[in-house]
Amino acid sequence: MIAVIDYEMGNLRSVGNALDRLGAEWKLTADHDEIRRASKVLLPGVGNDAEAMARLRDRDLCQLIRDLRRPVLGICVGMQVMCRHSEEGDVDCLGIFDAKVRRFPDEDGLKVPHVGWNRINNLDSKLLKGIERGAYVYYVHSYYAPLCPDTIATTRYGSTMFSAALKYENFYGTQFHPEKSGDVGEKILENFLAL
Structure with a gap:
């Protein structure tokens, strides 16, 4: 069974529909x-990082997530x-990935959010x-993780090259939304389920 962490910050309908299309058994749970x-x-998320952390703390989920030793995928x-x-x-x-999330810079002609x-x-990754x-x-985001040792894929927006995906041990993250990324996103979710 796949646990989709419920902390009221995720695009849960799209994630659930994507998992259903792949025939995965999943449950929304805290x-x-x-x-x-x-x-x-799966740790999906839409909204504000500070609010997301507050909700994870309120549900006492922070250390639990850090301690997991099975594949974990954070989205956006x-x-x-x-x-x-x-x-x-x-x-x-x-503190799983060694990156500090930043806001896209103000540039002429660059719309934020991206x-x-x-x-x-992408680099080499399962x-x-x-x-x-x-x-x-x-993508739908105003903030990004810069390139770091955990970067496994990159994207450029304006002058900024950022981490499209991250990996550290059993933890994975995508800044983009695989559940909204058509066949490419479905393949990435399928790869995650096969880990």
């Missing part, structure tokens, strides 16, 4: 025992809160197996 027993864990805000710190609300995060399709350039360099994925 129950610690169910999360610990799950074969895989779910990935950002797995980083060390976020400028959004100046908040300390889970919304829409953009290319990823999560991105079978994904061609330059494949398009779907």
Whole structure:
């Protein structure tokens, strides 16, 4: 069973629909025992990093997530809160990925938030197996994780090259939304389920 962590910050309908299309057995839960027993864990997220961290703390989920030893995938805000710190609300995060989340710079002609399709350039990772360099994925975000030792895929927006995906041990994160990224995103979710 796949646990989708319920902390009221996720795009849960889209994530659930994507898992259903893949025939995955999943459950939306904040129950610690169910999360610990799950074969895989998803941490989706939409919204504000500081609010997301507050909700994770309120449900006493922070250390539980850090202690997981099965594959964990954070999506968008779910990935950002797995980083060390976020400028959004100046908040300390889970500290799994060695990155500090930043806001996109003000540039002429650059719209923030970054919304829409953009290319990823992936490095070697089981999560991105079978994904061609330059494949398009779907983004909705104003903040990003800079390139760091945990970066497994990159995207450029304006002058900023940022981490499209991160990996550290059993933890993975995507800044983009695989559940909204068509066939490419479905393949990435399929790869995650196969880990």
